[in-house]
Amino acid sequence: MAIEIKDLCHIYGQDTIFEQYALKNVNITIGDGEFIGLIGHTGSGKSTLTQHLNGLLKASSGDILYNGESIYKEGYSMKTLRSKVGLVFQYPEHQLFEVDVFSDVCFGPKNLGLPQEEIESRAKEALSLVGLDESFYKQSPFELSGGQKRRVAIAGVLAMKPEVLILDEPTAGLDPRGRDDILGLVAELHKNQGMTIILVSHSMEDVAKYVSRLIVMNHGEKVYDGTPKEVFRHYKELETIGLAAPQITYVVHALRERGIPVDEDVTTVEEARDEILKLWKKEESTC
Numbered sequence: 302m303a304i305e306i307k308d309l310c311h312i313y314g315q316d317t318i319f320e321q322y323a324l325k326n327v328n329i330t331i332g333d334g335e336f337i338g339l340i341g342h343t344g345s346g347k348s349t350l351t352q353h354l355n356g357l358l359k360a361s362s363g364d365i366l367y368n369g370e371s372i373y374k375e376g377y378s379m380k381t382l383r384s385k386v387g388l389v390f391q392y393p394e395h396q397l398f399e400v401d402v403f404s405d406v407c408f409g410p411k412n413l414g415l416p417q418e419e420i421e422s423r424a425k426e427a428l429s430l431v432g433l434d435e436s437f438y439k440q441s442p443f444e445l446s447g448g449q450k451r452r453v454a455i456a457g458v459l460a461m462k463p464e465v466l467i468l469d470e471p472t473a474g475l476d477p478r479g480r481d482d483i484l485g486l487v488a489e490l491h492k493n494q495g496m497t498i499i500l501v502s503h504s505m506e507d508v509a510k511y512v513s514r515l516i517v518m519n520h521g522e523k524v525y526d527g528t529p530k531e532v533f534r535h536y537k538e539l540e541t542i543g544l545a546a547p548q549i550t551y552v553v554h555a556l557r558e559r560g561i562p563v564d565e566d567v568t569t570v571e572e573a574r575d576e577i578l579k580l581w582k583k584e585e586s587t588c
Contacts, residue, residue: 303465303497304331304354309363311349323349325521336491336498338508341518342543347501350518351467355386384413387458391470393450402453403438409461427459431486448479465497466490484511505547509568530566549573
């Protein structure tokens with residue numbers, strides 16, 4: 302197993318009058334090669350949770366095991382952990398600071414103490430993976446479009462050759478095409494590189510389309526953990542904690558209320574199209 306989270310708690314302002322649980326007794330096992338969606342309303346603990354996975358935050362209690370080894374044991378190398386568990390923040394500007402794109406992507410491998418040839422090889426490979434060719438190498442990262450900045454930020458993490466890639470709202474602020482491009486890129490990385498992906502998102506449509514497992518957080522606790530279809534069956538309960546199901550879920554239930562026997566587990570537009578065509582053909586064959 303790649304990551305085991307055991308009874309994890311994080312308390313802000315511990316032992317003060319402002320004490321508040323950000324995470325409370327969270328237990329999650331993340332297997333190698335999974336594509337997981339992590340959702341929850343603002344303040345639910347999802348971003349706090351992801352920042353524990355590569356040691357940016359330390360738990361108040363509980364444990365995290367990476368490949369069977371506690372990251373809190375004495376002498377554990379956080380530097381090694383952060384090269385294996387990469388985190389891309391919501392706003393890529395927070396991770397971009399070098400004078401040009403190539404230098405920015407080289408920064409992580411350089412900090413690992415690798416030979417210059419290996420550093421440059423990794424940077425070129427990472428930029429290629431995110432679809433940025435040599436014409437971008439000498440450009441300032443701050444002069445790029447929002448989508449291009451996201452690609453550079455992801456490349457900077459990929460150059461570390463992580464086994465786990467965490468993306469915190471990677472499509473925030475992008476237009477629909479930019480969003481589709483970034484999520485398509487992430488899906489390709491999962492498919493072709495066999496990478497474990499954890500996608501933090503507010504978009505129910507996105508997680509329904511791309512992830513195979515969905516974890517729902519509420520007030521620092523895990524409330525649902527299953528396939529998107531399993532989780533979205535609880536769409537009314539999700540509404541009570543400030544979330545919703547994909548819009549197509551509501552369309553499907555409206556159709557069922559009108560006597561049209563559409564599969565209630567449909568969660569994407571493509572699935573709805575196929576289901577309606579199937580019912581139409583069935584109806585046509587009986588006429």
